[in-house]
Amino acid sequence: MDETEFMRGRVYGADHEDAAPRPGRRYAELVGGPLDGLLLDVTDGPERQEDGGVALPTEIGRHGPGGRALYAPREAEPLCFDWQGDLPPHR
Template sequence: MSEYTRPRVYGADHDSADPCATLPHHEYIELTSGPLDGQLLDVTGLTTDERTAGAYLITRRSAYGPGGGP
């Protein structure tokens, strides 16, 4: 995968030198079906129940318009 197609890591600083950098020995899942679609979420240390229960992830208010779509 080229560096231009690597998914961004959720929570990475916008001014980070590499917002797509993953950490060794960490587990990531890809977010789907929403405004954060395609980004990676670090789930290291979460139990199976915590991983399947769902999560509310914060985006800037009104960043994606009504319904969350761009």
């Protein structure tokens, strides 16, 4: 199994041993970019940027450790978040 297949359907930010979706929670699928295929728990609403997107810390994006991947919900499909690009670490 390759890394992409391993990550698909797993919850972003969850512990690797327990990354399956949980009953009673709402998830958005991350589409494209370094976190493609992961699920984002949106039950309590993710912390959004001014443009409505979310900046998710990741070590596998363009900027490496400390970088963030920016995703924004699709207008017609709010439970699909499309990759908008990578952001450098906060300074």
